[in-house]
Amino acid sequence: MTQVLHGPMYADIPAPVFTPGPQGTQITVRGLTKYFAGWPLYENFDLNIPKQKITSVFGPNGCGKSTLINMIAGLVPIDSGEILFDGKSLEDTKIGYVFQNYREALFPWLRTIDNIAYPLKLEGRSKAQVDRRMAELVASFDVKFDLNRFPYELSGGQQQTASIMRALAPHPEVLFLDEPFSALDFEMTLFIREKLQQVFMQTGTTMLLVSHDLEEAVYLADEVLLLTKRPTRVAEILRYAAPRPRTLETLSAPDFIQTRKLSLEIFQREVRR
C-alpha cells in the first residue's frame, strides 16, 4: 500500500505574515516587488523607516531611489507587497511631496499664496484656519518675498521654498523630498537646507529625502539608507546621531567625516559589484 509521506503537492502557498517594524517605525515596507519592462527593480524588498527622523536615500544611478519614494507615496503603482504608515494605509495618512522640478510643481495660474494654501482649501479649512496656518508658515520660513506674486515672478529658490511650504501646510505625517536642491544654486541650496532642518526641529515631521549629493544626504540625515544596484536591496543603513542644529562646523566634525567616508565606501563597493 502506498503511504502518503508528504502533504498535498499543490497546497496553496500561505501568504507571508506581515511583520511590523520595531517600536518607532513610521513606514513599514514588506515584500515590495516592482518590475519595469520585465526586469526587476525591487523584488521582495523589506524596509523600516523611522518616525520623526530624516532618512536620506542614496545609491547608484538608476537603482530606483525616486521610484522607491514614489511607490511609498502612492505616485507609482507597485506590483505586489504591502506598505503601511504607522499601521495605516496611505489613504489614511497625510503626506507631503516636494518635487525636484519646482518649475512644474506650482500651479502657474495661482498666486504663490494660493498655491501654498491649496491643500488646506482642499481639506475644506475655513478662511480663519487657512490664514492662521499661512501666518505660521510665513514666520517659520522667515519669508521675505511677496507671496502675492505668481510663481513665474519668483526666483528658483523662492519657488522651491513655496513648494516646501505647500507640502508642509497641512501638517503631513511624512514629507517626501525627491532631490529638492538639485535644480538650485549653491546659495539657495544652503538656505533651503537650513530651513528644512529648522522645520524638522520645530515639528519632528518624518522626512524621506532622495539625494545625489552624499555630503547633503549625510548632513541632514538621522539615517542614511544605502541601496545596491538593481535588483535593488538595502546595502546598509547607517545611523548618524550628530546633534541639531547641524552647522558648517558639523561638516568637519570627526563623526560626520567618518559617516560620509563609510557611506562612500559602501557606495563604491556596490557600484563595482
Ligand SMILES: Nc1ncnc2c1ncn2[C@@H]1O[C@H](COP(=O)(O)OP(=O)(O)OP(=O)(O)O)[C@@H](O)[C@H]1O
Ligand atoms: N516608468 C518607467 N518605465 C520604465 N522604466 C522605468 C520607469 N521609471 C523608472 N524606470 C527605470 O527604473 C530604474 C530606476 O529609476 P529611478 O529614477 O527610480 O532611479 P534613481 O535611482 O532615482 O535614478 P537617478 O540616480 O538617475 O536619479 C531606472 O533604470 C529607470 O530607467
